[in-house]
Amino acid sequence: MTDTSDGLDFAAATTEPVEDWATDYDIFDPDYIADPFPIWDDLRGGCPVAHTDRWQGSWLPTKYDDVVALARMVPELSSTDPIVVKPPSDDTADANAYSTVNAPPISSDPPVHTWSRRLILPAFSPKATEAHEPFTRQLCQDLIAQFIDRGEVDAAGEYAQQIPPRVIAHLLGVDPERADDFVEWVNGVLGAGLSRPEVRTHYRGKIREFFMAEIADRKANPKDDLISELLAAEIDGEPVPDLHVAGTCNLLLVAGIDTTWSSIGAALWHLATHSDDRQLLVDDPSKLDNAIEELLRAYAPVTMARVVQEQTEFQGVTFEPGDKILMNFPGANRDPEAFENADVVDLERQRNRHVAFGVGIHRCAGSNLARLEMQVAIGEFLKAIPEFHLAEGANVTWAGGQVRGPRKLPIVF
Ligand code: HEM
DSSP, X not given: OBOSTTOOBOSOOOOOXXXXXXXXXXXXXXXXXXXXXXXXXXXXXXXXXXXXXXXGOEEEEOSHHHHHHHHTOTTTEEOSSOXXXXXXXXXXXXXXXXXXXXXXXXXXXXXXHHHHHHHHXXXXXXXXXXXXXXXXXXXXXXXXXXXXXXSEEEIIIIIGGGHHHHHHHHHHTSOGGGHHHHHHHHIIIIXXXXXXXXXXXXXXXXXXXXXXXXXXXXXXXOOSSHHHHHHHOEETTEEOOHHHHHHHHXXXXXXXXXXHHHHHHHXXXXXXXXXXXXXXXXXXXXXXXXXXXXXXXXXXXXXXXXXXXXXXEETTEEEOTTOEEEEOHHHHTTOXXXXXXXXXXXTTOOOOOOOTTOOSTTOOTTHHHHHHHHHHHHXXXXXXXXXXXXXXXXXXXXXXXXXXXEEEOEEEO
């Protein structure tokens, strides 16, 4: 299948069927992507830290306490290259791309992590985030206006997907009209690129080129935007290197698009398939904020990885240096030892210490913005379209691997 403007193959690489999830799991398996919940339930009951040799090998914890403990295990577990499960390929070009444009702070350990995170936090404070609310609301209203008269829409492709790239563009100060390009690039890195190195290398290069050009432009003409702010910042009296700024912009694009698109899409999928929950929010929109937390818990999209630095015993297994550990935040959120009726989506749930945004030093820096986008996107949708459901025979497709969410969501109203 070739479905990109650059003619690259975006179909996930195919793999052998899984016989034993405890010793041979595959996060790219279609069953895992479609419905990972019973798989995690089984593993928790028998082999809570599963292992696989696939994709160069990794460990998969499934219990809340274990995932939280592992996410806090710094410096024993590192976030530097690679933070993703790498495809089985000796890809030197990719390794070069990685070393020149990294993605700080997510791809760094302390002390680099500490200052590179501090650099971006002001841009994501509650107050700074609020400033993006009018833009986000107008954007959602404009998108809805484009399809409301049709009575049907692909809510993933034509709505959820359209929001985060424009909000990130607004925040970074780059052209929102490039939104389609951003989506394609991010898909190339985080979607198909996870299992196809040539796709990932290609799109990493595009992102790097784009931001290096934006940086050159801001140096000549500083603006009131985040790229200019990052270029004006100093670390120990020295300007932040251009490549670091490009790496951080790369991260914000990659971290901010697929994740939030997936969460908005999963929330709309839930409401399209659970009419009581949809009605609950239509009748009382003040319940939306709480509902968003539950939808984040239940359909947490992001699974990152860490690399073991030294031999470590953990819950009866031995991690060796170089082993990869998946930070299974989505699985932790479904652990019945941590959440009452963990597999029930209860939009009025009160005790909800979910880890959809991670935990520890790498906890999502953009969580305020992600919540704002979800609240505005779902709120505006319900206001304009209070009744909707899946189209008959709808072919809903989900992306999986390390960011899970619906990619086609045909609904009617
Ligand atoms: C619902 C949407 C989102 C979800 C579920 C999510 C989830 C996560 C998770 C789980 C991590 C931790 C990764 C780890 O432990 O290695 C993370 C980190 C991060 N996220 Fe998000 N994210 C979302 C949206 C965003 C947005 C909109 C932005 C900003 C544009 C953003 C920026 C970041 C950054 C900068 C980090 C790295 C923080 C660090 O390493 O210190 N995220 N995110």
